[in-house]
Amino acid sequence: MRKHDIAISVAEEDTDVADLIAAELKNLNVRYYYYKEEKDNLGKHLINLTMDAYGKRTKYVLLITSRFFVNKYWSGIELQMALAQLPQGSVWQLRLDNTEVNGLPKHKVYLEWKDNPGEIAKVVKEKLTRRKRMVWERLLRICTMLGILGITVFLWYWIYNTCCRWRILKQEYVSVLATERPFKISNVEVTVAAYREYCMVTHKVFPEQPFQSVDSMPVRNVTWEEAKAYCEFVKGRLPSELEWTAAALAGKNTVYSGGTSAAAVAVYHKVKPANVGHKKPNALGIYDMSGNVAEWCEDWADSAHTLKVVKGGGYDSAVGELVVSNRRAERPEVRLRDVGFRVVKDN
Structure with a gap:
């Protein structure tokens, strides 16, 4: 955490200049570090104080440079700490004479001393204010971009789910004539969205869906009784095994519903x-x-009426379980992660 806005680095021989500038900075409410004014440094190791003051705990450093500064050991240490630990452009130079300072670009002289501490302090204040404004503007741009991204994601999600709901509301019932009694069957499985809407209208408990389920996926974890109740609510019923098979084959002699290539017609x-x-x-x-x-x-799948027929294979099935003629038998009261249903209506 930065404690100071700026730290003053100065040779002992030039502290009269630093005193004047520090007083002006104080008048302008600039938080500064000046070793002469520090009261709580007793007993602390000098190198640690230097690292903290000229890098870790300050935002900027004001170097008051002169022929004395370049010959002082600790002035050199403070300079190196500042250059090593602070971002480029965070070390400012107040030049008292024309002495060059190793490590600082020769063409960059930020300030020159003309017995003008008030002016120097105002320039420092302006630089600090400008830097703070740049930080806030950058933060505002980032927040704006994140906000736009968030709104975009929300709108995409809303449009996606709206389209999915529209599709569910527009689901079609396809006529099947290949059995003794013609019937109509839903062209898609009952979805999460459709079943949730049913639960909201009927005040039933919506069954917990497996992780990563979305509205446009088929509803799962629905018992046989719950599936039957939904079908009755929409004026339909569950298909018999014979009806399901006739709808799946669609008048064709194929291995899978829709063709002979499982990859083309099935998610498995x-x-x-x-x-x-x-x-x-x-x-x-x-x-x-x-x-x-x-x-x-x-x-029922058995004469004891304990198991119900399940057809079609699921997303986690092996390819052999997708064959139209394949069947499973499951207890009607259980909730299964890979079992859903579709609706049949009489003509």
């Missing part, structure tokens, strides 16, 4: 699902029936 072997509709749809325009998340079906 990943650590999280993708946004709904991320891959190529099948011939009916239905997305993600292979991969992304597996899906609850209406049917």
Whole structure:
């Protein structure tokens, strides 16, 4: 932490000049270090005092240079400390005569002594004020840039989520005629956004979603009963296994829903699902029936009625689990990180 605005470095023979300047600086409320006025240095090591005063604890150094200054050991130490520890432009020179000082550029003479301590102090004050203003302006520019960046990120996030919500509100129901009883099925899986809106309207508890879930991803951790309740709320139902299979094949004889290339139609072997509709749809325009998340079906998977059918494979599945004919059996009351659902409606 900087304690002083400026430190005065001067040879003992020139302290009469430093005394006059220090008095003027005090009148202008400039915080300065001047060793003659320090009262609490007793017992402290001189080199530590020098390092603190001419580097660590001061912003700038005023060198009062003369033929005496260049021949003093400690003046040289103070000069080297200042040049080594302070940024370029933070060491200012008040020249009492034409003696050159090693380490300082010969063409830079910041101030010259003309028996004018008041003028010198005002120049120092002006330099300090100008530097402080530059720091504040730089800080303001940084804050402005960060503010613009923050607003940009917020607007991007808002637009992204608004578009995702619009897409969910505009989800389509595709007609499937390949079964005894024609039906319509949602072209995408029920999303996090859609299920959250349902919970808000019905005052139900929204199930905690796995880490990195976003609104446009399929909802997960939903039990079979919760999936069924959502479907009924939107005047629909869960698909039977037969209906799910017919919708997935879309009248084709393919291995996966949408084709023979799993990479083209399915999100699988990943650590999280993708946004709904991320891959190529099948011939009916239905997305993600292979991969992304597996899906609850209406049917019981066993004669004891303890397990429900789950179809489609998920984002963490092996490629063999994406085959349309593949099925899983899960307890209807459990919440599963890779299982969601879609809605069927009767024509």
